Each structure stands twice: as C-alpha cells, then as structure tokens.
Amino acid sequence: MAIAAARLGLHVSAVGHVGDEIYGHFLLDVLHDEGISMVEMNEQNGVIDTLSTAYETLLCWVLVDPLQRHGFCSRADFSEEPAFSWLSTLSTKAKMAIRRAKIIFCNGYGFDELSPGLLGLLWIMLLRWYLSHAAICLTYGRVNTIKAESLTGTEDPIVAGQELLKKGIRTKWVIIKMGSKGSILITPSSISCAPAFKVNVIDTVGCGDSFVAAIAFGYIHKLPLVYTLTIANAVGAATAMGCGAGRNVAKLNQVLELVSGSNLNEDEKFWEELLKKHSDTEEITLLTKAVINGTNNWLQRVSLQKVVGELLPKLECAQAKQVGAC
Structure with a gap:
C-alpha cells in the first residue's frame, strides 16, 4: 500500500519495526528507493538482546494455490505471545508521525502482534487523531x-x-x-x-x-x-x-x-x-x-x-x- 501510494505522488511514512539484519536493511533500502520514510516504533533507548529472534524483522510468506487464492504465514502464527510483546510504548517519532498524518492506513492484523498495554496507548492516539481531524477525516x-x-x-x-x-x-x-x-x-x-x-x-x-x-x-x-x-x-x-x-x-x-x-x-x-x-x-x-x-x-x-x-x-x-x- 505504501509503495503504491508513493508511486502516485503521495508523501508516505511507514510506522513499524524492522530488525538490524539483512531483511531489515533490505526493507529500509526498498522504502528509501521509493521515497518512503521509515518511522521506528521502538524508542531504542534501552539495551535489547539483538540475538533474540523476537527483535528481528517479522517475515511473511505468501502462499498461492493454482486458483490464485492466497494466504499468509509468519512465525507469529506459531507463537502464543504477540510477535512484538516486548514493545511497551511508542517512540516519539511514531507519535509525531501519527499526529501529522492526513490519512492513516492500519493493517488490522498488525494489532494482533502488539501487547495489550501498547494497544491501549495506540487506540487512544488514533482516537485523538480521529477527533482532531473530524472536519477532513474519512472513514x-x-x-x-x-x-x-x-x-x-x-x-x-x-x-x-x-x-x-x-x-x-x-x-x-x-x-x-x-x-x-x-x-x-x-x-x-x-x-x-x-x-x-x-x-x-x-x-x-x-x-x-x-x-x-x-x-x-x-x-x-x-x-x-x-x-x-x-x-x-x-x-x-x-x-x-x-x-x-x-x-x-x-x-x-x-x-x-x-x-x-x-x-x-x-x-x-x-x-x-x-x-x-x-x-x-x-x-x-x-x-x-x-x-x-x-x-x-x-x-x-x-x-x-x-x-x-x-x-x-x-x-x-x-x-x-x-x-x-x-
């Protein structure tokens, strides 16, 4: 969605998390080439275990059958904990990006991978954005x-x-x-x-x-x-x-x-x-x-x-x- 929007000439930022490994670097390079800024959700003030797979870029496999029907699969589908359960708050830059946005596109499945505490904070932020953009907001x-x-x-x-x-x-x-x-x-x-x-x-x-x-x-x-x-x-x-x-x-x-x-x-x-x-x-x-x-x-x-x-x-x-x- 972000790449398609950028190719139509819209100014786009992606808010999320990528790891400090080959897949994260690849994704950042792709977004940069398309003119899309990446806003990291993690404040990155504290020390994290970079060897843990929890902090890696969440990979998704697309499964397509002969009838062109497709499904999606990732490591999060095989874990009892949300993929980003370690993420407890939003970074200042992420909050600012949400406040300044004219349109926010949310991937509903992404919310499944956040901790309950962060979900509450995020919903409050989105509600405030929604109310402050009442005159121009489209749902x-x-x-x-x-x-x-x-x-x-x-x-x-x-x-x-x-x-x-x-x-x-x-x-x-x-x-x-x-x-x-x-x-x-x-x-x-x-x-x-x-x-x-x-x-x-x-x-x-x-x-x-x-x-x-x-x-x-x-x-x-x-x-x-x-x-x-x-x-x-x-x-x-x-x-x-x-x-x-x-x-x-x-x-x-x-x-x-x-x-x-x-x-x-x-x-x-x-x-x-x-x-x-x-x-x-x-x-x-x-x-x-x-x-x-x-x-x-x-x-x-x-x-x-x-x-x-x-x-x-x-x-x-x-x-x-x-x-x-x-």
Whole structure:
C-alpha cells in the first residue's frame, strides 16, 4: 500500500519495526528507493538482546494455490505471545508521525502482534487523531462481494454496502470490490460505479492494498467519487498484471497506459439490472466507455474520456515528482 501510494505522488511514512539484519536493511533500502520514510516504533533507548529472534524483522510468506487464492504465514502464527510483546510504548517519532498524518492506513492484523498495554496507548492516539481531524477525516470500509455478503447476509452488493454504512458510527464511504466487474462506492446519498479494466491477470496479491492507495489519492485530491474509483480500478488492475506485492505493485506508467487505453470491461446489462433496483437513490453515477455525459432519468453517466482528460494531468504531475521507479 505504501509503495503504491508513493508511486502516485503521495508523501508516505511507514510506522513499524524492522530488525538490524539483512531483511531489515533490505526493507529500509526498498522504502528509501521509493521515497518512503521509515518511522521506528521502538524508542531504542534501552539495551535489547539483538540475538533474540523476537527483535528481528517479522517475515511473511505468501502462499498461492493454482486458483490464485492466497494466504499468509509468519512465525507469529506459531507463537502464543504477540510477535512484538516486548514493545511497551511508542517512540516519539511514531507519535509525531501519527499526529501529522492526513490519512492513516492500519493493517488490522498488525494489532494482533502488539501487547495489550501498547494497544491501549495506540487506540487512544488514533482516537485523538480521529477527533482532531473530524472536519477532513474519512472513514471507509473496503470489502469484496463475498465478504460483504457474509457480513450482511445479502447478495445485492449495494444493499450490503448500505447496511455496512449504517453499522459504522461515522463511516462516510463503503467500497465494494467486485473483481472483474469493477467496484462500487456507496455514501449515505449516492452510488458511484466503475467497471474494471481488462488486463491479463497474473497474480492478485497486493491488488487490494494498491487499490486502497489510489482511494487515498482520490480523497486527498478531492476527486469526484467515480474518478476515484476509476484510478483505484486502474491501480489494482496494473498490480494484477505483475507477480507478487512489494515493489511489484503498480508502476505509474502502467496506470497511465491503462487509463489512456480505455479498455473497460463493460457489461451494460449487469449494471442496468443492478442499479435500477436502487433508482430512488439521490445520485447514481456510472462510468461508461461511450461518450454519453449527462443524466438519463435516474442514472448519470460519465464517459471514461472525460475522466481520463481530468485525471491525466494529476497523474503526469505525480510522475514528474516521483522518486521510485516508473
């Protein structure tokens, strides 16, 4: 997620822990090459046992089966104690990075590896950040159709999104990823839909996180919602064309090629049938390949040509400022 966001031109810091060994040094080099600053969670004032594996970089193995389904495994899965149980407080630099952030992306699984005491401190910090950014803060949920159905019991992705929106106290957006069909962004008063881009899928590892990076890009730049979905679909699709995550997530030149190529996986019948059931919604917007800008009764169509014309200058500006490889 951090690398994808940096490649879109966002200023990114990674808050976490890496060990003083080959893997930690490698990760620091990669982040540096991508223009990402690393903020160490450990204050490093005290003496620690550097020979203990507890302080080493936590490695994760990605397991992929022939159907492209993947799972994750690390030493933390075989330990009764959290991987970072030795970490009792946050460093001053980590606290400062959290306070200054415009957007915070938290890996939920990471919280499993912290001690209860540190978890309490971290949640208080995040709550304070949340309240102090009330005017500009965005809270959103991003799930795929399978997770949305399991959480709400409904097959209709829009109804599922609306149910999830109601359950979130201050949630403003819910995004449903629908694989090759595209994605939907739901707010209390609108539905925005964008078909996916046609690509040759090699590996879906990292697609979700890179998708999130593009959502952050759209939010920070105050893009219209359907524009945000379009760039997110493009970044996710570009990542799927590679193999693995990390440095193999979408490169900006790939994203530019995708949005410029206008090769949408359109399914007019699917979107018409899905959206017509929700025609009483205040605003419904659908991205289309055909140049049919404007509103037709209940459905507002926005052409990809129009979106690309406004997105390209922002992406080209990001490319000009980019530190990492394009």
